[in-house]
Amino acid sequence: MTAEPHGGTLVDATASRPDEADDLPALTLTDDEYMDLEMLGTGAYSPLDGFLTRADFDNVLEDARLDDGTPWSLPVVFSTEGDVPNQKHALVHDGEIVGSVDVEETWLYDEDRWAREVLGTTDDDHPGVRRIRSLGETLVGGTVELYVESEEAGYERRYTPREARAEFDGNGWHSVVGFQTRNPPHRAHEHLQKCALETVDGLFVHPLVGSTKEGDMDPGVRLHAYDALLDEYYADDRVTLGTLKAPMRYAGPREALFHALVRQNYGCTHFIVGRDHAGVGDYYGSYEAHDYLREFEDELGVEPLYFEYAFYCHACDGMATAKTCSHDDEVRDNPSGTKIRRAGRRGENVSEKLVRPEVWDVIRDELRGESAGSEKTASLRTGGS
Ligand SMILES: [Zn+2]
Structure with a gap:
C-alpha cells in the first residue's frame, strides 16, 4: 500500500x-517549463493540474499554500511576454505541439517578491534568483494537458508516479x-x-536529472555511479533506482517540502x-529544512526522516x-562532494571509507576529463543531498 x-x-x-491542436494559438515552452508540464501531466505535482493561477501563486509565495490551504511551497508557472487571451493554447517545445494550456489569466508579477519569499534572497549569485x-x-x-512526453536520454530511467506505485506494489512493499x-553517492x-531502509520495506533512489547548475556533475555519470554502488552493496529486491526529470530550484527549505x-x-x-537539503552556497542554515518541514508534518501523507550530517x-x-558518535573532529573524515570533486580533478585518490x-572508478574518470577551468564553479558548495 503506497502513500x-x-x-x-x-x-x-x-x-x-x-x-484541433494545430488550429490553436501557440505558446512556446522553455526546457524547464516542458519538464514542469510533464510533471503536471503525469500527476507528480498532484493536486496541481495546471500552471498556477494568480490567487494560488500569491498564496504559495506568502504561506507556502494553495488558495484552498493545501500545502504547496514552490510556484509552478508558465511565463511569457505581454497579455495572452483567455482560451486554449497549444504548448510547443522544439517546434512540436506537446500539450495545451487552457489560459484563465495572465498577470504581471514582482520577481523580487517571489525571490524574497521563496528563496529568502534577491541576490543574483543565487542560481534560483537568476532563474x-x-x-x-x-x-x-x-x-x-500533456500530449507528448520528451525522449529519455540514454542514461535515464524515468518513472511516472503510476509506474513507480505499480512497481512498489509489485515488490510487495x-x-x-x-x-x-543530484550528486554521485558517497558513504554518507x-x-x-541504509539507516532508513532498516525501518521500511523498500528504498526509492530518485536522482533529479533536470536542469541543475554549473559545477554539478553530469547526470549520466551520477547514474552510473549509483549503478556501481547498488550492484555491489545493496539487496536487489529492496531498492529501485529511477530518475526524476524536473528543474532544480535551489530553494532550500521550501524545496525540501516540495x-x-x-x-x-x-x-x-x-x-x-x-x-x-536543496541548498546552495550559504543561503540556508544546515537544518533549516528540517525545521521548515516540521511545521507542515501533520498535513503531509509522507513522513520526513530527518538526518544529521554523516561522516566516517x-x-x-x-x-x-553527531547523534551516535562522541569523538573529536580530528578522528572524523567528512565525505563532502566538493572535496571528492577536487581530489578527482587533481588525480588524487579518495579513501574507500568515504567513497x-x-x-x-566511475567518477574519477569523469572528473579527470573535465577542464581545470571548471574548478571555480565547482567550489561553490552544494547541499548535502
Ligand atoms: Zn566516533
Missing part, C-alpha cells in the same frame, strides 16, 4: 493529441523511503539510505531530508553522526 497522493487524488492530465530573473514579464495560469539527490548518502510532496505522489511513505569516524570505525572503490 495517498497529496490532496487525495493522483492527477492524470495526459491526453492524446487532438487534430526567476530569466523569465518573461507575465505569468499565465490555467489547466494543462508496504512502506517505501524516497531519496532525492549510503549510510542515510521534494517530499512529489515523492509522496510517487507513492513514497517516507522521505529522507539530510543536511542543507576512525575511533568508531564506521559511519556515524566505495566501484563508485570512485
